[in-house]
Amino acid sequence: xxxxxxxxxxxxxxxxxxxxxxxxxxxxxxxxxxxIGPNGAGKTTFVSMLCGRIRQSSGKVSFExxxxxxxxxxxxxxxxxxxxxxxxxxxxxxxxxxxxxLAARRASLTSNVEKVVMDSLExxxxxGKTAQAAGDLSxxxxxxxxxxxxxxxxPLLLILDEPTQGLTDLEIANFIExxxxxxxxTTILLIEHNMSVVMQxxxxxxxxxxxxxxxxxxxxxxxxxxxxQAAYLGTSNA
Amino acid sequence: xxxxxxxxCLHVGLLAILFVLQFILPAxxxxxxxxxxxxAAYAVGYNILFGYTGLLSLGHALFFAxxxxxxxxxxxxxxxxxxxALIGGLFAGALISFFLGLIALRTEGVAFMIVTLMFAxxxxxxxxYFGAYTRGDEGFVIQQAERMLWNINLSNPTIRYFAALxxxxxSMLATLRLVHTPxxxxxxxxxxxxxxxQMLGYDVFRHKLAxxxxxxxxxxxxxxxxxxxxxxxxxSFASVQYSIFPLLWVLLGGAGTxxxxxVGTLFMFYLIDLSSGITSAYMLIAGITLVLLTLFAPQxxxxxxxxxxxxxxx
Amino acid sequence: MEFGPYLMLATLEGAxxxxxxxxxxxxxxxxxxxxxxxxxxxxxxFMLGAxxxxxxxxxIGGHPALGFGVAILCVPVLVGVVAVATDVLILKKINYDxxxxxxxxxxxxxxxxxxxxxxxxxxxxxxxxxxxxxxxxPWIEFSGGQPQLYWPWGLSTTTxxxxxxxxxxxxxxxxxxxxxxTRLGLVMRATQLDREMAMAFGIPVERVYxxxxxxxxxxxxxxxxxxVPIQQAHYLMGGDPLLLAFIVVIIxxxxxxxxxxxxxxxxxxxxxxxxxxxxxxxxxxxxxxLVALVLVFKPNGLFGARxx
Numbered sequence: 001x002x003x004x005x006x007x008x009x010x011x012x013x014x015x016x017x018x019x020x021x022x023x024x025x026x027x028x029x030x031x032x033x034x035x036i037g038p039n040g041a042g043k044t045t046f047v048s049m050l051c052g053r054i055r056q057s058s059g060k061v062s063f064e065x066x067x068x069x070x071x072x073x074x075x076x077x078x079x080x081x082x083x084x085x086x087x088x089x090x091x092x093x094x095x096x097x098x099x100x101x102l103a104a105r106r107a108s109l110t111s112n113v114e115k116v117v118m119d120s121l122e123x124x125x126x127x128g129k130t131a132q133a134a135g136d137l138s139x140x141x142x143x144x145x146x147x148x149x150x151x152x153x154x155p156l157l158l159i160l161d162e163p164t165q166g167l168t169d170l171e172i173a174n175f176i177e178x179x180x181x182x183x184x185x186t187t188i189l190l191i192e193h194n195m196s197v198v199m200q201x202x203x204x205x206x207x208x209x210x211x212x213x214x215x216x217x218x219x220x221x222x223x224x225x226x227x228x229q230a231a232y233l234g235t236s237n238a
Numbered sequence: 239x240x241x242x243x244x245x246x247c248l249h250v251g252l253l254a255i256l257f258v259l260q261f262i263l264p265a266x267x268x269x270x271x272x273x274x275x276x277x278a279a280y281a282v283g284y285n286i287l288f289g290y291t292g293l294l295s296l297g298h299a300l301f302f303a304x305x306x307x308x309x310x311x312x313x314x315x316x317x318x319x320x321x322x323a324l325i326g327g328l329f330a331g332a333l334i335s336f337f338l339g340l341i342a343l344r345t346e347g348v349a350f351m352i353v354t355l356m357f358a359x360x361x362x363x364x365x366x367y368f369g370a371y372t373r374g375d376e377g378f379v380i381q382q383a384e385r386m387l388w389n390i391n392l393s394n395p396t397i398r399y400f401a402a403l404x405x406x407x408x409s410m411l412a413t414l415r416l417v418h419t420p421x422x423x424x425x426x427x428x429x430x431x432x433x434x435x436q437m438l439g440y441d442v443f444r445h446k447l448a449x450x451x452x453x454x455x456x457x458x459x460x461x462x463x464x465x466x467x468x469x470x471x472x473x474s475f476a477s478v479q480y481s482i483f484p485l486l487w488v489l490l491g492g493a494g495t496x497x498x499x500x501v502g503t504l505f506m507f508y509l510i511d512l513s514s515g516i517t518s519a520y521m522l523i524a525g526i527t528l529v530l531l532t533l534f535a536p537q538x539x540x541x542x543x544x545x546x547x548x549x550x551x552x
Numbered sequence: 553m554e555f556g557p558y559l560m561l562a563t564l565e566g567a568x569x570x571x572x573x574x575x576x577x578x579x580x581x582x583x584x585x586x587x588x589x590x591x592x593x594x595x596x597x598f599m600l601g602a603x604x605x606x607x608x609x610x611x612i613g614g615h616p617a618l619g620f621g622v623a624i625l626c627v628p629v630l631v632g633v634v635a636v637a638t639d640v641l642i643l644k645k646i647n648y649d650x651x652x653x654x655x656x657x658x659x660x661x662x663x664x665x666x667x668x669x670x671x672x673x674x675x676x677x678x679x680x681x682x683x684x685x686x687x688x689x690p691w692i693e694f695s696g697g698q699p700q701l702y703w704p705w706g707l708s709t710t711t712x713x714x715x716x717x718x719x720x721x722x723x724x725x726x727x728x729x730x731x732x733x734t735r736l737g738l739v740m741r742a743t744q745l746d747r748e749m750a751m752a753f754g755i756p757v758e759r760v761y762x763x764x765x766x767x768x769x770x771x772x773x774x775x776x777x778x779x780v781p782i783q784q785a786h787y788l789m790g791g792d793p794l795l796l797a798f799i800v801v802i803i804x805x806x807x808x809x810x811x812x813x814x815x816x817x818x819x820x821x822x823x824x825x826x827x828x829x830x831x832x833x834x835x836x837x838x839x840x841x842l843v844a845l846v847l848v849f850k851p852n853g854l855f856g857a858r859x860x
Contacts, residue, residue, distance in 0.1 A: 053437060077439035085437075091430040102427050105420050106439045153439070294651055341848055348590055348650045349847050352798070356844035359795070363837045482658060489655070519669040525662025532656040533645055 003065075004029040004157055004187045005050065010059035012045050012211075019045045020211045022059070027157075032183050034198045035191045036222075037208030038231060043191045044086050046208065047159050050189075051083040052076040064156075078106070080156030084146040084163060086191070092135030096126065096145060099134050103149040120152040123181075125174055140166040147175075151182070158182065160190045164197055176200050199223070207231070241550035242418070248551075249414055249496060253407050260399050272399045274500075274507050275406040276464045277483075281491070281499030282409040283456030284484035289493035290417065291449040292429030296351045296481050297358030298457050300338065303476030305331040305458030307365065307372065310471035313384055315371060320387045324462050331458020332451055339450035343443060355481065362476040377472025385466060398467050405463045406500070409456050414496050416452075417552050425449055429494075457484075479521075486524055489531050492540030496552050501539050557691045557704040559825070564689075566824025567817075568713045568782070571720035572775045574816035576793050577800035578727060579771030581812045584801055586744040586764045589648050592657040593638075594772055595794030596664040600631050601773025602785040603672050609679045617682035624777050628770035635769030639762045648761070661790075668787040681712040681781035716778045723774065728809055740764060772797075795836070796823065799843045 005027040012020040020042040027033055035043050048054040050061055052073030060069045068076055077083075082103075091099050097117060104116040121127040124144040129137065134145060143166050150158050164172050172194070179188060179201045192198045198205060198219070205222045207215045209231045215222060222228055256275070263271060280302055287293050309327035312318040318326065342353045366374045385392040392398055416422040424445050427435040436442045465471045474480070483506075484499075491502025506527070514520035531538070537545055544551040580594050604627045609619030638660055646652045688708045690701040731737035743750040743760045751757050772793070783789070796819060804815030819839070826835035 051437065053433075072441075074436050074439050074441050077437060083437055085434075089431060089434045089437075091427055091434065094426070094430060098423070102423060102435070103438050105423070110420070149438070294654075296654075341844075344848050345851065348654065349851060351651070351654055352590070352802075353844045353847050356840045356847075360837050360840045360844070363833055363840065367831075367833045367837060485655070517670055518674075519666035521662045522666035522670070525659045525666060528659030529642060529656055529663065532652045532659070533642065536652070 001028045003027065004063070005189075006062050007050070008060045008062075010046070010049060010061060011057050012042075012049060012054065013057040018211055020049070023211075023213055025206065025213065027187060027189060029156075029187055030183065032179060032188045032201055032203045033190065034202035034205045035189065035208060036193070036195075036198060036205060036232075037214070041208040042211040043208050044161055045211075047083070047161060047189065047191060051081050051159060053083070077153075081159065082150040082153045082155035082157070083159045084143075084150045084161055086161035086165075088139070088142045088146060090134040090142055090145055090149070093133055095130065096121070096132050096134050096137070097130040099145060100148050100152050104152040107153045107155075116152050116154075120148040123151060123178055124148045125171065138166075140168060140171060143167060144171065147178075155186060157187045157189065160188065160192075162191055162193060164192065164194050172197060244550055245414070245496075245552050249410065252497065252500070253403070253410075256403055256406075260396065260403075265395070268395060268399060270507065270511070272395075272402040273464075273468065274503050275399075275402040276460050276467065277487070277507070278500040278503040279406045279409040279463070280457050280460040281484045281487040281503050282406075282413055282496075283453045283460065285488045285493060285495075285499045286413060286416070286425075286456070287449050287453035288485065288488055289495070289498065290413075290422065290429060291425045291446060293446065293449070294351050294485070295342075295354040295450075295453075296478075296485070297338075297354030297356070297361075298454070298484055299476050299478065299480035300354075300358040300361040301331050301335055301454040301457035302461035302464075302480055303361060303365065303473075304334045305461030305463075306465040306471050306475055308458070309462035310378065310380060310465050311371065313380055314378055314471075320385060320392070320466055324459075324466060327462030327465075328455060328459050331461070332455040335451045335454025335458070336447070338454070339447045343446050343450065355478070358476070358481050359478065362473060362478075365473045365476050372473070375473050377470060377474070380466065380469045380471065382469070385469060387466075392467055393469065401463070401467055405460060409460070410496060410500070412456075414552060417496065421445070421448070426494075482524070486528060488538070489536070490527060490538055492538030492542070492544070495538070495540040495544060498538055498540040505539070554704070557707045558828070560689070560691065561707055562825045562828040563821055564709050564713070565828070566821035568716055568779075569824050570817045570820025571717045572779045573793070573796050573800060573820045574724060574813045575720055575775035575778075576772045577797040577804070577812050577816050578724065578809065579768035579775075580797045581801045581804070581809070582740075582764055582771075583768040586740055587648060587761050589643070589650060589653040590657070591765075591768070592654055592794070593661040593664060594768070594797060595790030595792075596661050597631050597635055597769035597790075598772040598776045598793045599668065599785075599787065599790035600634065600664060601627050601776030602780045602783075602789060603668055603787070604630055604773070605777040605780050606672075606677055606679055606785045616680035620679070620682040620777075620781070624774070627777050628774040631773035632766035632770035636762050636766040639765040643765070644758060644761070665787060665790070672785075672787060674787065676784035676786035678784045679780050681710075683715070684710050684712045684781070686710055687714070712781060716782070719778060720775075723771075724809075724813060727771070731809060792836075795839060795843075796820075799839050802843055802846055 003026050007023055007025045009022045009024060010020060011022055023046060037043055045054060049056045052071060056069065060067055062068065063076065063079055068079065100117045100120050101113055104113050108116050118127060121130065124147050126141055126144050129141070134142065137145060143163060147160065147163055150160065164175055167175060176197060182188060190202070202219055205217060205219060206213055207222060207228050214231060215225050215228050259271065284298050287295055305327040308330035309323040312323040312326045313320065338357055342350055345353050365372045382393045390397055392401060424435060424440050428442055428445055432442055461475065487502035487506055488499050489502070490506055491500065492498030509523050510520050513523045535542060540551065576598055580591065583589065583591050605623040608623040608627060612619040612622055642656055642660065643653060646656060686708050687710060688703045691704050691707060692699050693702055731741065739755055739760060743755060743757055747757060800812060800815045800819050804811035823835050823839065826838065
């Protein structure tokens with residue numbers, strides 16, 4: 001089991017608010033990992049430090065065995081990470097096609113871009129909307145667009161931040177299929193509040209609370225964990 | 239006809255019309271159009287940074303003047319040939335824009351606007367301060383005898399017109415090409431959502447710096463050309479007014495469109511030309527236009543046209 | 553005159569500049585701080601103050617103190633009204649978007665400037681100070697081990713200049729008292745700190761904005777009325793005050809009245825000294841580069857509070 005990503009004592013302090021404290025996290029290659037926890041537990045802050053969107057206050061991040069703690073975000077993305085935003089962040093006035101193309105161009109040869117774009121759009125199920133302005137899509141479709149942009153980069157690590165928010169049940173079912181098919185070539189780290197999705201796709205679950213890892217284990221282990229239940233009472237969406 | 243072909247026909251068509259106008263226009267408008275074309279090239283350069291990358295500089299006069307004075311001082315003080323002087327002005331512009339970019343791009347939004355404004359002002363004041371070499375506010379004339387490019391007399395109205403058309407054509411065609419390249423698309427992405435562009439793996443700083451240098455170099459080229467073609471180098475071209483003008487032209491014509499800068503420059507030139515016949519306070523028109531534009535038509539003429547009718551306009 | 557007395561003279565002149573500058577800068581800082589917008593036309597409100605002061609004093613005639621007294625009371629109010637109009641008609645409509653506001657205020661700058669050119673003309677015209685006696689100032693010289701006062705020729709100031717410094721100090725203290733001791737000041741500071749919360753508390757933010765914008769312009773106009781008897785009224789006189797006010801606000805830090813005043817004194821006096829000993833152009837070059845570099849390397853100003 002080779003490690004794709006690992007962190008050592010990773011912490012983030014926002015002017016007195018300790019958002020993430022001394023987290024040691026290991027992600028093996030090819031795994032589908034879910035990150036769950038109550039609101040404000042520090043999940044998004046944590047993954048933002050992984051992809052370089054936020055700089056850590058202290059601690060280290062390693063990717064493929066190399067220390068990337070001091071690398072800028074765009075450099076880390078180029079090493080093979082992709083991140084989809086929790087609060088949808090697409091290019092609203094550009095077309096759906098252009099949105100995915102921008103993602104694809106960086107990682108593929110020019111001649112391949114068209115194919116990669118259509119492929120990604122088809123996989124998430126919005127291939128019919130290429131000419132529409134991204135901002136005109138429904139909220140759920142914009143989230144699918146985000147995922148398509150992530151896939152188009154053919155990343156080694158795909159970080160999905162609450163991807164099923166706003167999706168219909170059918171779209172969620174498609175999403176679960178998609179994740180399973182992707183895991184052959186991509187390691188997936190998934191922040192989710194939808195427990196049903198988590199239980200169906202995750203191989204391993206990491207539970208965050210108050211900026212620390214509360215528990216880590218298989219879906220069954222986590223389901224049975226009393227502490228996790230206590231932390232989550234009333235906030236899950238099973 | 240595909241969008242690409244439509245747009246190529248339109249832009250090449252414009253150049254063809256401008257070419258033909260050479261033979262038709264009466265002397266007064268002929269001279270005006272030559273000036274408009276060179277200034278439109280300046281606007282095109284500005285548009286790359288403002289319209290396509292989304293960075294509002296209030297200090298582009300620095301680049302325009304660098305090109306103009308680079309060219310002018312090389313001829314005046316060092317007796318250089320026009321061809322070398324032009325290249326010198328261009329090179330100076332590229333260098334200045336590179337260093338300005340390195341410093342100013344550490345800021346953004348309002349701070350960026352003020353920083354660029356301040357550096358341009360400092361440039362203007364330096365020109366006045368070193369009046370011994372630059373002749374300060376008065377400026378200096380480039381004699382007809384010196385305006386011979388490889389035995390072609392640039393003071394001849396026809397030659398001058400074609401030279402201006404040439405300068406405008408390369409800048410406009412360069413922009414047209416740029417917006418269809420991956421680099422150009424990234425600039426647009428940066429304008430639309432900078433953080434997203436960064437998180438797709440693009441080095442946003444490098445792209446912005448390249449945009450500043452490209453924009454500044456085109457501005458310098460038009461400044462050098464303007465000085466050489468119309469035979470005068472003066473400090474007024476380094477003043478705040480000449481930083482506001484390209485913003486005004488691009489806003490009026492349509493920021494982020496290829497034709498916008500030309501349309502805006504043409505319109506504004508004649509608006510000011512007409513009003514300066516009535517009053518010496520012709521900049522009033524510039525002020526009113528700016529206010530009306532920000533209030534009612536931030537997209538500009540070509541921009542509104544693109545939004546409502548011709549969606550394929552680049 | 554020797555160096556010592558010369559320096560003192562330059563400092564005194566600088567103090568007058570600083571007094572007027574602090575009023576102008578506080579006006580700009582209030583607008584910047586509460587509304588978060590850059591008003592590039594601030595210098596034109598200053599100029600308008602000077603021009604209107606000339607109009608008023610020429611209309612009234614008689615003893616200079618009479619005309620001046622009327623001017624100092626009405627002109628800031630008049631300019632304030634003009635400013636409120638621009639806020640309501642233009643700035644509110646573009647929703648105080650920072651970039652659009654800068655472009656719009658550039659337009660307003662040209663409109664005010666050019667209309668003045670069309671009506672008042674390109675000439676510079678003076679107005680007479682209400683009181684203006686020359687005061688010779690002493691300098692200390694050591695001769696034979698004993699300090700002695702002597703009055704170098706040329707080292708003098710006028711009662712009016714002292715008056716300007718006094719007036720500015722009084723007004724600034726008043727502004728400070730309003731900001732920290734009155735409910736109005738509290739409302740302004742609340743809006744500055746958190747616009748959304750202020751709205752949630754029922755504070756009529758748009759009215760506060762109009763008031764602040766008008767007040768900022770009125771302060772600039774007041775500064776101009778004070779300086780017009782010393783400097784003449786000219787349609788282009790807004791440029792330098794704008795630049796200097798900018799520097800003061802950026803260096804002094806946002807939202808800090810004491811910081812702004814301190815920076816104004818620093819800048820005003822240095823500008824005076826450099827202009828006298830070197831050249832006004834060089835002073836301006838250094839000033840513009842200083843603003844740029846502070847913005848790039850110390851964006852919160854040298855004294856400003858750190859934003860979370």
